[in-house]
Amino acid sequence: MFMQLNDRGLLQTQGFINGQWCAAASGKTFAVINPATGEQLAQVADMGADETAQAIKVAEQAQIEWRARSAKERCAILERWYDLMMAAQEDLAILMTAEQGKPLAESRGEVGYGASFLKWFAEEGKRVYGDIIPQTPDRRGLVIKQPIGVVAAITPWNFPNAMITRKVAPALAVGCSVVLKPAAETPLSALAIAELGKRAGLPEGVFNVITGTDAPAIGNTMTSSPIVRKLTFTGSTPVGKLLMKQCADTVKRTSMELGGNAPVIVFDDADLDRAVDGAIAAKYRNSGQTCICSNRMLVQAGIYDAFVAKFAEKVKHFNVGNGLLDGTTHGPLITVKAVNEVHAKVMDAVAGGAKVVIGGQPGDQGEHFYQPTVLTDVHSGMRVFREEIFGPVAPVFKFESEEQAIAMANDTEFGLASYLYSENMGRIFRVSEALEYGMVGVNETAISSEVIPFGGVKESGQGREGSKYGLDDYLETKYICLGGMNRA
Numbered sequence: 001m002f003m004q005l006n007d008r009g010l011l012q013t014q015g016f017i018n019g020q021w022c023a024a025a026s027g028k029t030f031a032v033i034n035p036a037t038g039e040q041l042a043q044v045a046d047m048g049a050d051e052t053a054q055a056i057k058v059a060e061q062a063q064i065e066w067r068a069r070s071a072k073e074r075c076a077i078l079e080r081w082y083d084l085m086m087a088a089q090e091d092l093a094i095l096m097t098a099e100q101g102k103p104l105a106e107s108r109g110e111v112g113y114g115a116s117f118l119k120w121f122a123e124e125g126k127r128v129y130g131d132i133i134p135q136t137p138d139r140r141g142l143v144i145k146q147p148i149g150v151v152a153a154i155t156p157w158n159f160p161n162a163m164i165t166r167k168v169a170p171a172l173a174v175g176c177s178v179v180l181k182p183a184a185e186t187p188l189s190a191l192a193i194a195e196l197g198k199r200a201g202l203p204e205g206v207f208n209v210i211t212g213t214d215a216p217a218i219g220n221t222m223t224s225s226p227i228v229r230k231l232t233f234t235g236s237t238p239v240g241k242l243l244m245k246q247c248a249d250t251v252k253r254t255s256m257e258l259g260g261n262a263p264v265i266v267f268d269d270a271d272l273d274r275a276v277d278g279a280i281a282a283k284y285r286n287s288g289q290t291c292i293c294s295n296r297m298l299v300q301a302g303i304y305d306a307f308v309a310k311f312a313e314k315v316k317h318f319n320v321g322n323g324l325l326d327g328t329t330h331g332p333l334i335t336v337k338a339v340n341e342v343h344a345k346v347m348d349a350v351a352g353g354a355k356v357v358i359g360g361q362p363g364d365q366g367e368h369f370y371q372p373t374v375l376t377d378v379h380s381g382m383r384v385f386r387e388e389i390f391g392p393v394a395p396v397f398k399f400e401s402e403e404q405a406i407a408m409a410n411d412t413e414f415g416l417a418s419y420l421y422s423e424n425m426g427r428i429f430r431v432s433e434a435l436e437y438g439m440v441g442v443n444e445t446a447i448s449s450e451v452i453p454f455g456g457v458k459e460s461g462q463g464r465e466g467s468k469y470g471l472d473d474y475l476e477t478k479y480i481c482l483g484g485m486n487r488a
Contacts, residue, residue, distance in 0.1 A: 005091045012191035014045045018058040019204030035101040035332040035368040036322040047212040052221040055208040059150045059177040060227045062205030067175030071126045078122035081200035085115040099186045101331035103323040114162035117169040120450040125173025142480040147175035149229035152222035158289045160186035167232045170470045179208045187211040255463030255473045260416035263409040264294040268302040270421035276310045282445035288392040292417035297396040304398045312357045312374045332368035342391030348383045410436045416456035
């Protein structure tokens with residue numbers, strides 16, 4: 001597979017500390033596996049607490065010089081990084097598909113999406129403004145914004161490129177330094193990004209990457225260090241809660257992008273074909289392994305049967321397989337454990353009376369695959385209603401009224417993304433405002449981009465990533481009182 005790379009220098013297998021590639025102090029490595037084929041792709045440095053502590057100290061020193069640079073200088077490096085990522089888009093996509101499994105077309109799209117954050121924050125980083133507050137005749141209040149300090153970032157395997165740049169770009173743009181812990185399943189994408197950052201001119205120690213399988217040891221070192229002033233995490237709600245507790249002892253700022261349970265509400269006045277296409281795209285993107293996947297299809301009774309028929313017919317034409325092969329539309333799940341968890345949810349629904357319209361079993365392409373599945377006759381007592389599925393399973397629930405749809409959609413502890421389809425403008429506003437979610441897509445499920453504030457409410461997290469608001473979590477607001485202004 002790696003013979004397909006135009007730039008073999010992007011295939012790195014060691015951690016990245018102080019601008020240098022480093023083996024683990026123990027000499028240990030861990031295997032990175034292609035989930036579609038079971039092929040071993042690489043052996044990567046298996047670092048732990050000691051290397052993490054070293055990277056934090058290095059980042060502390062590097063940040064002193066980095067924050068002193070002008071925003072224009074810092075952002076020029078981000079611009080070069082963006083250019084290098086786009087030039088290497090195909091190689092980065094091949095690496096991602098090999099270690100994560102998503103089809104090559106999706107990987108190419110993610111690389112472009114990931115690079116867009118470097119471009120966006122290279123522009124926004126030059127627009128960090130303060131205020132002057134008028135007080136008494138001889139006093140003024142000056143408000144400035146300063147970088148928070150060393151940032152620890154922990155990123156997931158499902159978007160191993162974009163989840164890094166969405167955190168690192170705003171942090172670096174405003175003058176912070178970063179220690180990154182990528183998912184052990186997908187370290188190659190992170191290391192390739194680091195290599196391109198090095199080529200773009202990032203100073204030594206400003207961006208560091210710790211690869212390793214001992215997530216508790218690495219995470220605890222990050223959360224317990226008084227040097228680290230901010231932790232940003234994308235992952236499950238239980239892990240996010242644990243990290244928040246650990247950060248409390250040093251009163252760190254945290255940003256949490258956690259689990260979701262996104263509803264797609266399809267009203268009987270919707271454009272049915274558009275709703276079906278949007279729901280399919282949202283549900284089965286990355287084989288259902290995204291936090292903003294349409295987890296629950298809520299369809300009004302009058303169009304329920306027509307929706308299911310159109311939806312299932314399109315799912316039948318999916319081509320599931322190795323993401324590196326032409327024609328593949330959907331790839332594997334990340335682990336065998338993930339397949340087993342998805343199947344357990346389907347079996348729970350079937351035991352409760354659900355009907356399997358299509359799919360419902362592990363795939364025959366390999367142990368990491370699960371059949372694209374559509375379920376009907378489902379209800380709120382089933383796990384597929386209450387829990388994030390994180391797989392290619394679409395349960396279609398029936399509702400009667402607008403009020404019932406809103407109640408069903410909000411009947412969850414999560415509140416990340418939600419979607420609705422309707423042609424009634426009054427209903428669009430009523431439902432959008434009533435949904436307890438950080439993001440609402442109206443007649444659209446492709447809602448994410450670098451220009452929007454991505455994030456959730458309730459147990460889906462805190463903080464926003466992307467957009468002009470994405471800088472705020474990496475800045476401290478300082479008030480300076482200027483007295484004696486009228487003295488000669």
